Amino acid sequence: MVDRLANSEANMRRINLVENCFGTAGQPLAIPGRVLIGEGVLTKLCRKKPKARQFFLFNDILVYGNIVIQKKKYNKQHIIPLENVTIDSMQDEGELRNGWLIKTPTKSFAVYAATATEKSEWMSHINKCVYDLISKSGKTPNSEHAAVWIPDSEATICMRCQKVKFTPVSRRHHCRKCGFVICGPCSEKKFLLPSQSSKPVRVCDFCYDVLSVGELTASQPGSSDLFCQSPKSTNNLSDDDDDDDDSSD
Structure with a gap:
């Protein structure tokens, strides 16, 4: 049809x-x-x-x-x-x-x-x-997916440190790897996620450590170049932009 x-x-x-x-x-x-x-x-x-x-x-x-x-x-x-x-x-x-x-x-x-x-x-x-x-x-179905962002309303405190309470001054942010709502101190690092952006994006400390270990492993002889490949996407969201709300993350 x-x-x-x-x-x-x-x-x-x-x-x-x-x-x-x-x-x-x-x-x-x-x-x-x-x-x-x-x-x-x-x-x-x-x-x-x-x-x-x-x-x-x-x-x-x-x-x-x-x-x-x-x-x-x-x-x-x-x-x-x-x-x-x-x-x-x-x-x-x-x-x-x-x-x-x-x-x-x-x-x-x-x-x-x-x-x-x-x-x-x-x-x-x-x-x-x-x-x-x-x-x-004839392609293989995609198995890699970006995290679903947890809505702001679901978190009154940082979902990583469990200490920082969100206020108008202490803003909410989102980790691009896990989708958790996190505080500024828990999300000061950035990491290149080629499928999401051609520039490093905000990630929480936990995901940064996990990704960094994976990057080191991938750089060893005989390993794949998973974290060293060229960026796949030009659909860039700036670190503090949400594509629908046009507001900070």
Whole structure:
């Protein structure tokens, strides 16, 4: 069915409408063979609070953005290649229900649908697209994923030292390796995580020590060059920026 729709006028019109909603700030989405599978509003768990985001599922990418005017205007476009995606269902907890994790080497996060049926349909379609892509390319499914950031509200004190209490002066930060909410003194070091950034990023002291040991091991004769390879991504988040909230981490 996807192959049949790939070059249809209806599919091209739908993709052009999505492009127009993102305006000139968004990247072009219409390429040969790309099909818009579905779209809808999902609640994305951001670092400060859950927020509604517009998602578009294509046969090869997942696109989402902030809702400015529903069905008319979106901004802060994010494009995720589906061949790098793994999804895991989440159990219902409190008011957050019908959720699942979207995990990639660059960024991982939780989203929630309005109903269990909607969740099932989203997960089924995403899994089908990922399976078809990997089957055609012959690639091995990705096993490396960025940590899911723990929301600010889940931590009143540093999750590493268990001593520093967060206040307007003592700010929260996030370790890019484990996703823990940590204090400044516990996150003064940076480490190069090529799948997330071309520059060293903030990590907690614990993860820094673990990564440093791995780097030393990898540098020994006969070891792989896991920590010495060239950066894979140009999607850089500065150390104190969150891509959705545009605020400190």
